[in-house]
Amino acid sequence: MEHNDLALDMRGITKIYPNVIAANREVDFSVKPGEIHALIGENGAGKSTLMKILFGMERPTEGEIFVDGQAVSFSSPTDAIAKGIGMVHQHFMLVPSLTVAENIVLGMAPRKSGFLIDYREALELTRASAEKFNLHVEPSARVADIATGMKQKVEILKALVRGARVLILDEPTAVLTSQETAGLFQELKNLKEQGFTIIFISHKLNEVKELTDRITIMRAGKSVGVYDTGAVSEEEISRRMVGRDVILSVEKEAVAPGEVVLQVQGLRYVNEWGKQALDGVTFSVRSGEIVGVAGVEGNGQRELVDILFGLRLPESGTARVGGVKLTGLPQARIRSLGVSYVPEDRMTLGIAAAASVEENVISDRFQGKRFNHGPLFRMKELHKESDRLILDYSILCKTRSQEVGMLSGGNIQKVVVAREFSSDPVLIIADQPTRGIDVGATELIRKRLIDLSRAGAAVLLVSADLNEVMELSDSLIVFYEGKIAGYFDNGEWDDVMMGEYMLGLKHQSDEEIGRASHA
Amino acid sequence: MLEQFFQAVFKADFIFAVIRITAPILFAALAAVIAEKAGVVNIGLEGIMMITALFGFLFAYWTQSWIIGVLGAVLTGGLLGLVMGFFSLKLKTDIILAGIAINMLGAGGTIFLLNMFTGLRGNTGNLVTPNILIPTVKIPLIDRIPVVGEMLSGHAVLTYCAFIFVFLVWLLLYKTPIGLNIRAVGENPDAASSVGVSVLGIKYVAIALSGALAGLGGAFMSMYYSQGWNSGMVAGRGFIALAAQAMGRGEPVGAMLSSLLFGLAQALRTKASGLQGVSSFLVSLIPYVATVLGLVIYSISLKRKARKHAIKAVKP
Numbered sequence: 134m135e136h137n138d139l140a141l142d143m144r145g146i147t148k149i150y151p152n153v154i155a156a157n158r159e160v161d162f163s164v165k166p167g168e169i170h171a172l173i174g175e176n177g178a179g180k181s182t183l184m185k186i187l188f189g190m191e192r193p194t195e196g197e198i199f200v201d202g203q204a205v206s207f208s209s210p211t212d213a214i215a216k217g218i219g220m221v222h223q224h225f226m227l228v229p230s231l232t233v234a235e236n237i238v239l240g241m242a243p244r245k246s247g248f249l250i251d252y253r254e255a256l257e258l259t260r261a262s263a264e265k266f267n268l269h270v271e272p273s274a275r276v277a278d279i280a281t282g283m284k285q286k287v288e289i290l291k292a293l294v295r296g297a298r299v300l301i302l303d304e305p306t307a308v309l310t311s312q313e314t315a316g317l318f319q320e321l322k323n324l325k326e327q328g329f330t331i332i333f334i335s336h337k338l339n340e341v342k343e344l345t346d347r348i349t350i351m352r353a354g355k356s357v358g359v360y361d362t363g364a365v366s367e368e369e370i371s372r373r374m375v376g377r378d379v380i381l382s383v384e385k386e387a388v389a390p391g392e393v394v395l396q397v398q399g400l401r402y403v404n405e406w407g408k409q410a411l412d413g414v415t416f417s418v419r420s421g422e423i424v425g426v427a428g429v430e431g432n433g434q435r436e437l438v439d440i441l442f443g444l445r446l447p448e449s450g451t452a453r454v455g456g457v458k459l460t461g462l463p464q465a466r467i468r469s470l471g472v473s474y475v476p477e478d479r480m481t482l483g484i485a486a487a488a489s490v491e492e493n494v495i496s497d498r499f500q501g502k503r504f505n506h507g508p509l510f511r512m513k514e515l516h517k518e519s520d521r522l523i524l525d526y527s528i529l530c531k532t533r534s535q536e537v538g539m540l541s542g543g544n545i546q547k548v549v550v551a552r553e554f555s556s557d558p559v560l561i562i563a564d565q566p567t568r569g570i571d572v573g574a575t576e577l578i579r580k581r582l583i584d585l586s587r588a589g590a591a592v593l594l595v596s597a598d599l600n601e602v603m604e605l606s607d608s609l610i611v612f613y614e615g616k617i618a619g620y621f622d623n624g625e626w627d628d629v630m631m632g633e634y635m636l637g638l639k640h641q642s643d644e645e646i647g648r649a650s651h652a
Numbered sequence: 653m654l655e656q657f658f659q660a661v662f663k664a665d666f667i668f669a670v671i672r673i674t675a676p677i678l679f680a681a682l683a684a685v686i687a688e689k690a691g692v693v694n695i696g697l698e699g700i701m702m703i704t705a706l707f708g709f710l711f712a713y714w715t716q717s718w719i720i721g722v723l724g725a726v727l728t729g730g731l732l733g734l735v736m737g738f739f740s741l742k743l744k745t746d747i748i749l750a751g752i753a754i755n756m757l758g759a760g761g762t763i764f765l766l767n768m769f770t771g772l773r774g775n776t777g778n779l780v781t782p783n784i785l786i787p788t789v790k791i792p793l794i795d796r797i798p799v800v801g802e803m804l805s806g807h808a809v810l811t812y813c814a815f816i817f818v819f820l821v822w823l824l825l826y827k828t829p830i831g832l833n834i835r836a837v838g839e840n841p842d843a844a845s846s847v848g849v850s851v852l853g854i855k856y857v858a859i860a861l862s863g864a865l866a867g868l869g870g871a872f873m874s875m876y877y878s879q880g881w882n883s884g885m886v887a888g889r890g891f892i893a894l895a896a897q898a899m900g901r902g903e904p905v906g907a908m909l910s911s912l913l914f915g916l917a918q919a920l921r922t923k924a925s926g927l928q929g930v931s932s933f934l935v936s937l938i939p940y941v942a943t944v945l946g947l948v949i950y951s952i953s954l955k956r957k958a959r960k961h962a963i964k965a966v967k968p
Contacts, residue, residue, distance in 0.1 A: 210846055211848040228843050240833070248828050
């Protein structure tokens, strides 16, 4: 099809970030006028980057964009808005203390007598457009006081009153309850009937099937297929989405797991958006085994890890390590039980960026007698310990006193694992331990995880990298919508099967899932 | 002793003094309100007041016109605001450091500048002429009301301006597009920039306005309150104003009420220190103790509010 007939045509889009990760590689993406088009893919597949480019928030390294047949080049969202493109971000771009109407007219407020805002006009504009587009909002309510669903409508209205013809919705249902989602779908269908074009970013198959006309699937920065929604099965989509490009293989001996180390019982948690993030999660991790947690991000893994390391308190349920209840304990106590933690966000939770390599590797152990002499440090001992860890984990740094923040991502992560893996842990919670780091560091970290587990540590591995969880784990738990959708302990799994459980197409019986608790 | 004290306090001229003392704090507090709304902490208010007090006075002296003096102070204040903005927004220094630099300039640099321009040391002494002092006005009708007239009439022009500015700042923040932009930029800059509002531009505007308002406070100090410039003149009013802004929850009217409270405390100190048998050291603590108490009450009320919000969030 010629791009004259398309609402939007992106051709050969490549985006390479300075740290040489290609987020998009020669992506073609086109949308017909008046359709609802799904852009679907796992986290990190490149959907957000592509949409940021379309909305003028990022510039493509290569590639062309056509809107209504015209070549365009955006250097800011303002440019994109001028061409009729609007975006509803996952994190709302609203000012909580302002009213709905004020948020809608922000930057284009109607005036009266020269310099005052015409509030009546602002309210009227809001009311009229709410009616026209069939999006019910309360114009004079403060945004801080309205429900999430209405905030989203305000965002959509904001784009529409600025003349958007193409609406990008970035995972709009992630923050909504199921009733709100149903409402949103109805509203989007209405907009479609009025001739608007909608790009719907999601990784929920059922939603995509229900709402959209066509689907573009992305994986690892590329477009891997465009389909008419009616003509493709959910299984096919899932296979395309989570297929593996490279099969990773790791050598590890079989194990006979020992005693239960971590026992999680009936965890429930409501997150900051009022969503049931964990809905009765029960499982255990035994000494000597690696239990992998797979799942599309946002299905409760984050909350689970936070609860296990004392960063959130569950609504109900318990987690015990060696019989001691973890929940409600401060981190120092949790650590003293032999729990190690490799956080996903290493820059915030894993290290103190401005401190030295040495200070970071000893930060969990500097208090003991071994390193102190009265009020003073035994510097020699500290140096000895940090030099040993730097050598052992081959951390590339100029000296032990180099600032950690100056190291490469892989070496920063090595600093984190050097500390966490060397404290004789009985339980290691590793959250995305190899995300965004180089091959060498990845290999080292994976190997050490296996070595530690073979030596008797219990390992809970949470990863969005399906390759990683499938290869490293002795047993696998799949999370879907805050629940365990499947438990596998026979080592027989493949990506197709995982995809089906991760995307909610399949669900094991309670009995099968119950085996995860080893009670 | 107490009797003496009460006699002094329950008099019309005491209220008159409270209003007079409040005015410069109020200007600076409103300056803090505008900056804070745009998400900028203007900790340089103290220094801006010192410098603008000097330049206001100098401009007035050179032209022998108090109006030009006041305008000069406003302009100087606005420029100093822009300088702070340049350092923090463009060169990315910490705004607190930029503010401290301005404050140190205000403490030391002014003495140097005064000496450079006039050859005087530490104060403007004999340069003062009636032309360069801000005139007082009698308000026609109110003037005749017995006690009230004594309290409210006969203030300096700028004193009335301070209270008029409470309304003007409120109008600016809540009724104009630029005010809407200022509030949006201060609360969620991403939201503002996503609809094409220039976050940097708005912050520059806010901090320049803030400096200009502090300039009015400075002019008030040297051209009316102290009848001339001297090096110890501002005496922490810039910082007290920051406290007044916080206690007033960042709102113009709230800032006015807390400024009045601080004005009252200052006036009490003046009265009490004239009494026999009272330690002058103890009495001079009053305004500062009031500041600390005010901030304690403020933070308690904030905590309560936060708790209420948390409860509301759990049970919608």
